[in-house]
Amino acid sequence: MISAQSFGENGKMKDYHHTGPVEYRFSPYTFNGGTVLAVAGEDFAIVASDTRLSEGYSIHSRDSPKCYKLTDTTVIGCSGFHGDCLTLTKIIDARLKMYKHSNNKMMTSGAIAAMLSTILYGRRFFPYYVYNIIGGLDEHGKGAVYSFDPVGSYQRDTYKAGGSASAMLQPLLDNQIGFKNMTGVEHVPLSKDKAVQLVKDVFISAAERDVYTGDALQILGIFVDTNEIPRLQFLCIYQADHWQEVSLPGGGLDDCAFTFSLRIKINVGSIFLLVIWIHVQ
Amino acid sequence: MSLFIFVGEYISALNHIFIDCIECIKHYFNCAVHKVSQIGGAVIFCLHHQTIYCKPKKSIERLLVSKMALASVLGSDYADFSFDTDKSYAFGSGLAAEPTSIDNLSFAIKGALGSAEQDDVEKKIEFLHGTTTLAFKFDHGVIVAVDSRATAGAYIASQTVKKVIEINPYLLGTMAGGAADCSFWERLLARQCRVYELRNKERISVAAASKLLANMVYQYKGMGLSMGTMVCGWDKRGPGLYYVDSEGNRVCGDLFAVGSGSMYAYGVIDSGLRQDMSVEDACELGRRAIYQATYRDAYSGGQVNLYHVHGEGWTRVSQDDVLLLHHKYQEKL
Numbered sequence: 001m002i003s004a005q006s007f008g009e010n011g012k013m014k015d016y017h018h019t020g021p022v023e024y025r026f027s028p029y030t031f032n033g034g035t036v037l038a039v040a041g042e043d044f045a046i047v048a049s050d051t052r053l054s055e056g057y058s059i060h061s062r063d064s065p066k067c068y069k070l071t072d073t074t075v076i077g078c079s080g081f082h083g084d085c086l087t088l089t090k091i092i093d094a095r096l097k098m099y100k101h102s103n104n105k106m107m108t109s110g111a112i113a114a115m116l117s118t119i120l121y122g123r124r125f126f127p128y129y130v131y132n133i134i135g136g137l138d139e140h141g142k143g144a145v146y147s148f149d150p151v152g153s154y155q156r157d158t159y160k161a162g163g164s165a166s167a168m169l170q171p172l173l174d175n176q177i178g179f180k181n182m183t184g185v186e187h188v189p190l191s192k193d194k195a196v197q198l199v200k201d202v203f204i205s206a207a208e209r210d211v212y213t214g215d216a217l218q219i220l221g222i223f224v225d226t227n228e229i230p231r232l233q234f235l236c237i238y239q240a241d242h243w244q245e246v247s248l249p250g251g252g253l254d255d256c257a258f259t260f261s262l263r264i265k266i267n268v269g270s271i272f273l274l275v276i277w278i279h280v281q
Numbered sequence: 282m283s284l285f286i287f288v289g290e291y292i293s294a295l296n297h298i299f300i301d302c303i304e305c306i307k308h309y310f311n312c313a314v315h316k317v318s319q320i321g322g323a324v325i326f327c328l329h330h331q332t333i334y335c336k337p338k339k340s341i342e343r344l345l346v347s348k349m350a351l352a353s354v355l356g357s358d359y360a361d362f363s364f365d366t367d368k369s370y371a372f373g374s375g376l377a378a379e380p381t382s383i384d385n386l387s388f389a390i391k392g393a394l395g396s397a398e399q400d401d402v403e404k405k406i407e408f409l410h411g412t413t414t415l416a417f418k419f420d421h422g423v424i425v426a427v428d429s430r431a432t433a434g435a436y437i438a439s440q441t442v443k444k445v446i447e448i449n450p451y452l453l454g455t456m457a458g459g460a461a462d463c464s465f466w467e468r469l470l471a472r473q474c475r476v477y478e479l480r481n482k483e484r485i486s487v488a489a490a491s492k493l494l495a496n497m498v499y500q501y502k503g504m505g506l507s508m509g510t511m512v513c514g515w516d517k518r519g520p521g522l523y524y525v526d527s528e529g530n531r532v533c534g535d536l537f538a539v540g541s542g543s544m545y546a547y548g549v550i551d552s553g554l555r556q557d558m559s560v561e562d563a564c565e566l567g568r569r570a571i572y573q574a575t576y577r578d579a580y581s582g583g584q585v586n587l588y589h590v591h592g593e594g595w596t597r598v599s600q601d602d603v604l605l606l607h608h609k610y611q612e613k614l
Contacts, residue, residue, distance in 0.1 A: 117461075117464075117465070118465070120461070121461055121465045124461070124462075124465075124506075125504060125505070147439075149433070149438070149460065149461060151459070151461040151462075152461045152464075152465060153431075153459075153460035153461035153464055155439065155441070155442060155443065157439075157441075167436055
């Protein structure tokens, strides 16, 4: 779909319903909406995104997740212009492979973040219109979240929301996870279950008030298992609007978990990735 | 003097001759080193202690670039010395606005992102960078104090940004303007400083480091970079403080404040600064100045990060939340 912006007489952008002469200019960008969010705990990290892909007044897809797995310990969430999201993740995957082949080890989360910063800045004068958030475990096993702007400025955070509803989510996270603007409250460190519940609630709020956010929520969690055996687990998608569970068949680990027929890497004595799609009752 | 006058296309031919001439007359003439471009060639004048850049490459742009820079040195009116910016845009020429219309995380007020659209040199207004950073020299070194707020338009993107970039253990750079621009170029500067150290077996001076940075960003002048930084350090000449920005300014001084809150910070610093202050007092002055700036400037806030640069390098003195400082100062009243 050719994207264009229409300009009125004074050169500023016009509203959708307009009268009078209008100039159409080809724009290489379009805004596809979407929100991503990442939370880092003591020994885990959670990256979540909605699955709506929109453009203007239309919804292209209700099942277009924005989280992409990079390595066993790192997940990236990209929102903004979908075309640039796809290309950027392809470029990151290629660079990860190159690093793996030259250095015989996987990139750590911090290294991926630094690399992404230079990739984004390489296009300083024609940016990737993508808001990235990387979530994962650092080399010490602690949760890490790195948030980016479209041209590569980044920093490590404990939690961050990005995308169309970021301005609505971020204050809520500031209050609930950062305990900001609350007095006399005990700073309890965030547990894995509480974090997942919080992410679900926060997305419900975003979907209530942002047109570009909704349809379904995809949550990916990166944990250190007690058995230290890595596994990829898919549970199901949580859909805010329809309360439907979409579960994938397979052998059960407990009543909520199913193993998916993806490759299983056994990595003794180290950190691994669990992908969980939360089932809500 | 006429030995210096050459046009770009003859650089490769006159290469050796040129350098010989430089060598023998460098003690008698005083000119400016001007490294114009890494893509094009380099128009070279000598400063009799500096190194000489000479990159013989054959390209038309280089010719143009050399001629123009030469013209500027010879005193003719400096016209529009703009690089061929076609590489920035993949589409038709009507897209000048596009790359800058996106909300970038930056310290700049929203209007600043449109700076690339303005072709007129006269119309270019000095945009404020939404931040407050300051640095000043005194007898015991340099104090560097910054706030930690980053804004994307009117949205506060982060309250915990590190605006002091640790280039190496004895050099600091501050960040104001575009966050990505500052952090990228200063990281590149750190790499250049390390290369210098390895090549010359001694630490780089603050003057040279700031010059490297200034020259790097000067190549992109007019293309929309937004960066206002202070390079602070301690070298064999003592404490060093330079202000470098994306317009091409590079100024040495004893006191600088950069950003939208700079006026408020200047007021506080000017009324309290003495060269013979103790380190404690100087830190408190820097802290107070940033606090006052965050009090009155909407685009500054978060925490006050304070660094002290002395003979052995820099030390991170403190990080104080602005709200807590507010209570502290209120109690004192």
